[in-house]
Structure formats: structure tokens, C-alpha cells
Amino acid sequence: MTADTPGLVEALGQSDAFLAFMERVAAVARVDRPVVLVGERGSGKELAAARLHFHSPRWEGPFVVVNPAALPRTLLESELFGHEAGAFTGAARRRLGRFEMADQGTLFLDELQAAPRAVQEKLLRAVEYGAIERIGAGEPVNVDARIVAATNVDPRELVRRGRLMPDLLDRLAFAVLIVPPLRSRHGDIAYLAERFAARFAAELGRPEPPRFTAAALAALAAHDWPGNIRELKNTVERAVFEAHGPRIDHVAIDPFDQEDRITPSPIKGGPGGIIPPGGVQGRSPAGVQGQSPVGVVQEGQSPSWPPEASLPPWPEAIAAFETDLLRRALARAGGNQRRAAEALGLTYHQFRGLYRKYAQALDAGRKAP
Incomplete structure (x- = not known):
């Protein structure tokens, strides 16, 4: 397997969630049994399946x-x-199906729940006995795939809705791997964005990719990315295409909204949605009533800019x-990271x-007198 193997070049990351998932994939890959992948759209299920293979x-x-x-x-079974040949109108010659094409290899069935029940019943037989029947054939064909x-939905829920045969799920679920969504892969958004930007800049023939400013990277990290890696890749490539200098200051999330430019999103909670580090609405970071956090307009005051102290x-x-939250959670949990x-x-x-x-900052805080 090489770095440019089709379908694998974007299976990248360095977060704990991603690395733990890749370790699990590598362990399950060695066992010759069926696998079920569960993950949101665009999270990389096909990439994970390729890794398994x-x-x-x-x-x-x-x-x-x-x-x-x-x-x-009407065509899925075929x-x-x-x-x-002659199995139905237009079947002029024998045609091998995907199962036979995958003999001695791996067959990846994406969006399994879309298969009708009749096809699921034949899938069950194929998984159970390693044999299939071509349409119009009288004898089974042995296949080793x-x-x-x-699925992008919990398969147990699909069974409850009647969209997935419980017997088929039981047979396929030797191992169930949950693909982590991008929003839970802390640090990977910037990591992937920079690599997508470099690759697309090279495709455009640019000598150097534009660099994301700190504000742009922070804004990317603040987005939920419901489309996961696929959405991030498209967004980054669009930003590179629209960049006319060495930096990317703003990123358009919604291509249909020409005014949509991501700027740092406020944290929910305080006036205007902003809570400064260590502070809450109406209180100073020390918790004294009546003192305004820097830059936050209190009720009855007129906004002024620039504020008395710089933000x-x-x-x-x-x-x-985030460092303050981590430190307080660890203190409350007595240093136990799972409880924190x-x-x-x-x-x-x-x-x-x-x-x-934030290990360096947290360690410094523990060592401080």
C-alpha cells in the first residue's frame, strides 16, 4: 500500500480519536470476518473500508x-x-456481479439499509454460506469475499424501523467500528485544512499554497462540520481558489451565500454570546458583581470602540x-482524566x-507556587 493508493490519501489525522480508530481498524483488519462501519455522512467510511482491505x-x-x-x-440484484444470458429482456450474455468480482478480496456495501428486503435475504445467504445465485441460474456459485x-444511522435503529433484517445485522456485526465525526477529532481540522490547501494549490499550479491566518483557523475549528471531511475539503479548496494573496483571512462555508464569510464565532452565554476566559455574564473573572468583563457592553451602557482595555x-x-476549564475539571476530579x-x-x-x-500550560499551572 502506498501513500497515493486511490481512496486512502485523505485518511489522515493526528488526534487521539482518529489514531485510536485507526488502531482499531488495523486490529480488526487481520481477522477475516465481516465488519459494520457506522458514521455520519462524509466522515470517511469508504476510506476506513479501504484500510480494512x-x-x-x-x-x-x-x-x-x-x-x-x-x-x-430493479438493477441492484443483478x-x-x-x-x-436470457435471464430477462436485454440480458444478451452472462454478467458477473460485484460479489464475484470481489472474490478473494473485499466487497464494501455502502448505505446497506438502502437494499430492499429481497436483496438483504440473498446477502444473508451469501454471508452465511459463501454462495450466491446469478439471476436465471439454477446452481449456486461459491464466492470468497x-x-x-x-450505514450512517445506528443499525439497531434501522432494525427497529424494519429497514434492516436483524439476522443480516447479526451475521455482519462481528465487529462494529464507529467512525469519529470531524468535530470530535480535536486538532485535525487545521491539520487536514493545511493539507487540502497544499494539494489543491498544487493542482492549480501555484508555487506555494496560501496560509490560513490564526483567525481563519479558529473559525474553521468553531464550525460543527455536519458534512465532516467532505465538507471541509470542499470548503478549503474553495478558499484556496478564491484567495488572491499569500493568506486566507476568511472562509466561505455556504457556497450559495455570497456574503457568507466565517469570522470567529462567539461562545454562547454572555451578552452578545461572549464569555471571556474565566468570566460569566455580569461578573468579573473573579466573580465580583457589577464589574464588566473587558469589551462586553453591560445593560444601560453605550457601546464604545475601542474599549478601555484591548481585547x-x-x-x-x-x-x-479551554485551559481554565480543563484545569478546573481536573481539580474537581482529583486529577482523574476520565472523571474530568x-x-x-x-x-x-x-x-x-x-x-x-494544552499540556504545557496545564503542567506550568500545577508547578506554580
């Missing part, structure tokens, strides 16, 4: 992809299982705020990513 003993075999949602239901299936740069303010993560409503991997990001 190329890290497995089947890596020299074919990696075949089929998306049941992208095919008409596409998966093939047909014999590993199945990796993916800190956005990235520094966010870093101070629970107190903040984070997963352990999310907490570890933030802890590594």
Missing part, C-alpha cells in the same frame, strides 16, 4: 465498492449477484478559556486531545 491478508485481492442507494432497485457494510486575540482567548472528561461532557479521547494540546 489493504491491512488485511486479502490486500492483493480486489476491493469492490457498491452503493445500493445509488442503483435502481449488479450484486450477476445474471445469466469479505463483506464490509456501512486579547481570539485564539489566545479560546486557549485560555465526564464532568465536561466529553469522551475520554476528546479530553485527551485537548489535554495534549
Whole structure:
């Protein structure tokens, strides 16, 4: 497997959540059993399936992809299982299906829930017995293909809705891998944005990619990215295309809104939605009533600019705020990181990513007299 293997070049990251997921993928890849991938749209399910294949003993075999949602239901059975000549009008010759094409390799079934029940029943037989029947054939054909299936909805919910056969899920779910969404991969947004920018700048023939300013990177980190990596990649490439200098100061999230330019988003809570690090609405950071946080307009006051004291740069303010929260959660949890993560409503991997990001500041705070 090389770095430019199709479908693998964007499986990048350095966050704890991403690295833990990749370790799990590598471990499961070595076991020749079916796998179910669960993840949001654009989170990289096909990339994970490719990793499962190329890290497995089947890596020299074919990696075949089929998306049941992208095919008409009337053609899906033929596409998966093939047909014999004369099986139906227009079937002039025998055609092999995707199962047979994936023999000795891996078959990736994306959006499994889109397959109708009749097709799911044939899938169950294929997984259970390693045999398929072409449409119009009288005898089964033995096929040795590993199945990796993916859904963007909890498959247990799909079973409850009647969209997925419970027997098929039971047979496929030897291992269930949850693909982490981009918003939980702390640090990976900037990491991926810079690489997408460099690659697209090279495609455009530019000698150097434009650099994101600190404000632009902070704004990217503030977005929820419901479309995950796919959305980030498109957004970054659009920003590179529209950049006319060495820097990217603003990024357009919505391509349909020509006025949409991401600027640092306020943190919810205070007047105007801003809570300064360590402070709350109507109180100073020390908690004294009646003292206004720097730059926050209180009720009955007229806004003025510039404020009496200068505001800190956005990235520094966010870093101070997050460091303060981490320090307080650790103190409350007696230094136990898992309990601190629970107190903040984070997963352990999310907490570890933030802890590594601010480790130097947190260590300095512990050593201070």
C-alpha cells in the first residue's frame, strides 16, 4: 500500500480519536470476518473500508465498492449477484456481479439499509454460506469475499424501523467500528485544512499554497462540520481558489451565500454570546458583581470602540478559556482524566486531545507556587 493508493490519501489525522480508530481498524483488519462501519455522512467510511482491505491478508485481492442507494432497485440484484444470458429482456450474455468480482478480496456495501428486503435475504445467504445465485441460474456459485457494510444511522435503529433484517445485522456485526465525526477529532481540522490547501494549490499550479491566518483557523475549528471531511475539503479548496494573496483571512462555508464569510464565532452565554476566559455574564473573572468583563457592553451602557482595555486575540482567548476549564475539571476530579472528561461532557479521547494540546500550560499551572 502506498501513500497515493486511490481512496486512502485523505485518511489522515493526528488526534487521539482518529489514531485510536485507526488502531482499531488495523486490529480488526487481520481477522477475516465481516465488519459494520457506522458514521455520519462524509466522515470517511469508504476510506476506513479501504484500510480494512489493504491491512488485511486479502490486500492483493480486489476491493469492490457498491452503493445500493445509488442503483435502481430493479438493477441492484443483478449488479450484486450477476445474471445469466436470457435471464430477462436485454440480458444478451452472462454478467458477473460485484460479489464475484470481489472474490478473494473485499466487497464494501455502502448505505446497506438502502437494499430492499429481497436483496438483504440473498446477502444473508451469501454471508452465511459463501454462495450466491446469478439471476436465471439454477446452481449456486461459491464466492470468497469479505463483506464490509456501512450505514450512517445506528443499525439497531434501522432494525427497529424494519429497514434492516436483524439476522443480516447479526451475521455482519462481528465487529462494529464507529467512525469519529470531524468535530470530535480535536486538532485535525487545521491539520487536514493545511493539507487540502497544499494539494489543491498544487493542482492549480501555484508555487506555494496560501496560509490560513490564526483567525481563519479558529473559525474553521468553531464550525460543527455536519458534512465532516467532505465538507471541509470542499470548503478549503474553495478558499484556496478564491484567495488572491499569500493568506486566507476568511472562509466561505455556504457556497450559495455570497456574503457568507466565517469570522470567529462567539461562545454562547454572555451578552452578545461572549464569555471571556474565566468570566460569566455580569461578573468579573473573579466573580465580583457589577464589574464588566473587558469589551462586553453591560445593560444601560453605550457601546464604545475601542474599549478601555484591548481585547486579547481570539485564539489566545479560546486557549485560555479551554485551559481554565480543563484545569478546573481536573481539580474537581482529583486529577482523574476520565472523571474530568465526564464532568465536561466529553469522551475520554476528546479530553485527551485537548489535554495534549494544552499540556504545557496545564503542567506550568500545577508547578506554580
